[in-house]
Ligand SMILES: Cc1ncc(COP(=O)(O)O)c(C=O)c1O
């Protein structure tokens with residue numbers, strides 16, 4: 180069952196009408212479904228159950244502490260990419276030995292913090308980083324558990340801004356120098372070389388690029404072993420896509436992805452890590468928003484909503500599509516119309532949709548931007564003096580505010596904001 184569904188003409192998150200959440204919390208706000216998150220983590224765990232694999236949720240997709248607590252409570256680990264994410268994962272109760280630290284520009288301070296926390300693995304992306312990590316580890320008197328991220332030079336066939344495994348991308352060590360770097364790492368006293376890591380991109384809907392990349396890594400493992408390098412671990416990254424259009428073909432499920440893993444690298448005797456982010460969180464969240472005005476222009480009609488590009492950047496940044504559903508289902512036979520759905524920010528790019536077929540929305544109507552659980556709230560900012568929006572986690576017929584709307588006191592830099600901006604004044608017309 181999809182956990183965002185219509186019941187009695189109203190869009191619900193599990194058993195909670197989104198109208199109830201909007202009234203209690205105000206809009207815009209993010210709403211997450213515990214049931215969907217749970218189902219997705221379990222789907223990966225079940226698909227990989229016969230493989231020696233750990234699932235490390237890429238928290239860059241959704242760093243809400245309650246979401247992290249839920250996901251790690253189901254046994255998953257976490258893939259972090261900064262000292263901030265590391266601190267947040269630990270604060271959410273993620274055991275350090277289930278944390279993998281990725282990222283192309285980790286500072287010495289971040290590397291030191293990861294070593295002191297005792298993380299499972301640090302994925303090193305360049306020779307200078309390897310040298311820095313060696314020095315930090317020796318200074319701390321430890322050996323850093325390292326996987327070296329290689330760039331397999333495979334086209335992930337996804338949006339150009341989110342492909343990471345092509346030679347021209349900044350990520351990983353070039354394929355041609357990989358062997359030399361491994362040989363070098365083996366001689367370093369601060370480095371405990373564990374294996375190979377890769378990640379080819381995000382929102383990947385075709386398994387062929389994964390297959391090609393994993394086969395390349397398989398070849399590399401054979402070469403490394405011939406060089407006398409022990410390869411005990413393989414970190415295959417994340418990247419499995421999700422459906423953003425209701426009518427789309429469904430992307431390959433975790434079982435099909437696991438089958439590719441099994442077929443390509445399953446017999447290498449390596450402990451595996453996968454780092455799904457979007458596939459776990461994407462369809463577990465919506466951004467709930469209210470129409471402020473309907474503006475009938477001469478050539479187009481605009482639904483101006485209270486969410487904006489600062490709350491959900493994906494349409495402005497990648498021209499990404501998010502389905503938009505009215506929270507009150509239109510009655511049968513209601514004619515649709517074409518609307519541009521835009522936010523209040525002073526940029527023409529603050530456009531969620533152009534010429535979208537929607538029921539005739541009016542001011543005050545609630546709409547949900549679907550599939551906003553990944554790369555939604557985490558990428559939000561306060562552009563145009565708009566405070567970050569609350570986040571709500573639904574669990575059956577209950578919901579919890581898991582990130583509250585900042586109060587006047589929280590916004591030290593904006594402390595003179597009037598209360599109405601923070602929704603502390605009830606709107607007289609509602
Ligand atoms: C190293 C690494 N691991 C995991 C992920 C998560 O990717 P996705 O959300 O597409 O699963 C990313 C982001 O693309 C990444 O850079």
Ligand SMILES: N[C@@H](CCCC[NH3+])C(=O)O
Pocket residue numbers: 239341381382493553554
């Ligand atoms: N933020 C991107 C994905 C980047 C993936 C992180 N490496 C998105 O919304 O699709």
